[in-house]
Amino acid sequence: MFMGFSAELLARFQFAFTVSFHIIFPAFSIGLASYLAMLEGLWLWKKDPIYLRLFNFWKVPFAVTFGMGVVSGIVMSYQFGTNWAVFSDRAGPVIGPLMGYEVLTAFFLEAGFLGIMLFGLNRVGPRLHFVATLMVAIGTLISATWILSANSWMHTPQGFSIAENGQFVPEDWWAIIFNPSFPYRLTHMVLAAYLTTAFMVGATGAYHLLRDRTNRQARIMFSMAMWMAVIVTPLQIVAGDLHGLNTLEYQPAKVAAMEGHYKTHEGGAPLILFGIPDDENQEIRNTIEIPRLGSLILTHSLDGEVLGLDAFPEDERPPAAIIFWTFRIMVAIGFAMLGVGLWSLWRRWRGKLFEDRLLHRAVLLMGPSGFLAVLAGWFTTEIGRQPFTVYGYMRTSESLSPVDAPAVGTSLIAFIIVYFIVFGAGTFYLFRLMRRPPDADDHELDKGPTRTAGITPGPHQDTPLESGHGA
DSSP: OBTTBOHHHHHHHHHHHHHHHHHHHHHHHHHHHHHHHHHHHHHHHHOOHHHHHHHHHHHHHHHHHHHHHHHHHHHHHHHHHHTOHHHHHHHHHHHHHHHHHIIIIIIHHHHHHHHHHHHOHHHHOHHHHHHHHHHHHHHHHHHHHHHHHHHHHHHSOOSEEEOTTSOEEESOHHHHHTOTTHHHHHHHHHHHHHHHHHHHHHHHHHHHHHHOTTOHHHHHHHHHHHHHHHHHHHHHHHHHHHHHHHHHHHOHHHHHHHHTOOSOBSSOOOEEEEEEEETTTTEEEEEEEETTHHHHHHHSSTTOOBOOGGGSOGGGOOOHHHHHHHHHHHHHHHHHHHHHHHHHHHHHHTTOTTTOHHHHHHHHHTTTHHHHHHHHHHHHHHHTTTTEEETTTEEGGGTOOSOOHHHHHHHHHHHHHHHHHHHHHHHHHHHHHHHSOTTTTHHHHTSSHHHHHTOOOOOOOOOTTTSTTOO
């Protein structure tokens, strides 16, 4: 024991801490890479250097985010050997190749074209440079694909057999890669990354509009971000619902904990909006609920049976007291995003998108909401899988390395100190970059690239992306 905690609990804290730091960087870089590709494509199409200026404004935050994501990912992966060696040994034949494919196909693609994207415009020309930007954006999506495939397999494992030594032996790689939860989880995560980026870009644009609402670059940033919020948020809500139905099929205990159902409801389950979960007494107190709506959402029938945690052995129940709240935080943020998106659509229709200072303040406040939603969703997913690492086959308690609690606790403290110093400094630098006025160095950005590219700047005019009435 170390400060009253077991080695297993400390190892879980350590992995949760490092993965929480890590996931916020890919959640931003995946969306930002696609945004950069869109900006450069608009520059080539419209022949308007304003989009190149925006590209140059956002490429430095992308580079910083990408670098911090790589560093935090490497640190996280080492824990498979230090704290979770038994899991690595048994699940390695499946997880190892999937992680290796991510490096071979995605990381090499990103790393190979990143330098060209950041520094190569004057050397390779605009079209080849655009190809490099596209390759980086595609690489981030491929990376998410492999990582989500590996993680999804741990939730819905299939395509394997178990050897005499307890190892998971691959039998069908198609079944392993395209396991039942993979398509839903990949879609949900990629859309979450796009929304995270949209609200960070929108918050940056809103910040500069509050200082100068005539700033053309800020107007474009804000307009594009609000279009993404309007279009992607409803898609994300639908994807989340489909993901929830898939989880109900393959991990019903997780759904019972998320919904706060300690008891099985045979004649229709309520939708519990609020309550205080009590895992010790297996009940939820002070509930605010809508009768039968839970069954309608989960089973598409008002009388559909919804299993409660009492339908599962006590040692296979996830901690409802945690994921009941993280699930509601994620859902609440999602509907707040939808509300802001619809608000912006109304103001755009009225021609007041860039004059509504209350909207700008709301979007600025919503800037970090994507990160919070991603973390809340990740906690819901991973804590809801407990007490298993490979769902239904390998328990977390069986996955731990033979390490002592003081060793894990000491390394956890070291991680906390180093992470807050290093990544705190990196995050502070990112905010400084985004606070910088987007037209602060236009005279520098107009040098070289537009002339070298052979693209002549067009006259200043409002485009659909800038106009309050944009189509």
